[in-house]
Amino acid sequence: MSIRGMAALAAGCFLPLLAAAPALADELPQGDPGVQTDTGVPAVTVPDVMPEPAVETAPEPVKQVRAVKGARAGKIVLRPGDRGDTVRQLQRRLHDGGFYFGQANGIYDEQTRYAVWGFHKSRGMVPRGEVGPKTWTALRRSKGLRPLVPQGGADRIEISLTHQLLTIYRDNRPVLVTHVSTGAEVQYCEKGHCGNAVTPVGDFRVTRKAPGWTTGLLGSMFNSLYFVGGIAMHGSTEVPLRPASHGCVRIPLSTSVRVFNMVKEGEPVYVRGQI
Incomplete structure (x- = not known):
């Protein structure tokens, strides 16, 4: 393992993580994330900071957007907070492409924005919340992803x-693509624990x-999939565009x-940096 990887291991990021695309709506976690604990987790492991989930509310005023077809659909611009049938149409297209797995509720909420970011990045576009003509055009076109490890x-x-x-x-087919936030690559000291916030590069397995x-020393996390020491992929309430974790891989x-339902123990995990 590289020095970079060993540094991340020392950080002890104890995070839980996060199909062709089956049913559109998966059950989201409910209640206080700090109530349940994993009794099998060693006391020395440390998780990423994970604030308690906040109730999502659409900003005011909310724009209602009707569903349209053909050339007109490509002219509509959607933004976070919008509601309506066209937002539902966006969610379904993102789901069909393997980018969105929330409810097709017609609300451009935070989980929808994360899916839009993932789609933009997969197409080489600057990730933005706005969905305009270029995004609609890209959604209508199929494009294969370049694999990191063919x-x-x-x-x-x-x-x-x-x-x-x-x-x-x-x-050998990409069935799920998601925006994530990995290690911030900085040294940190929080709550008496110091380490390097690095996601290790290499070949691993779940x-x-x-x-x-x-729950761990630095907070709570959801549905963890560990792949090297105390480092895991896991669900988080905060998945910013920048690398921001203590080393784990945050997922919407x-x-x-x-992700948790479809990934099995022993499955290969390939982490790559500059390619």
């Missing part, structure tokens, strides 16, 4: 630190699954449910 196995997980994307392959909310909550 010979990595038919079923595998690839994580790009450069693009902050996680992709799940089944039968070693353990921890369902539900678990609704997507983390799907």
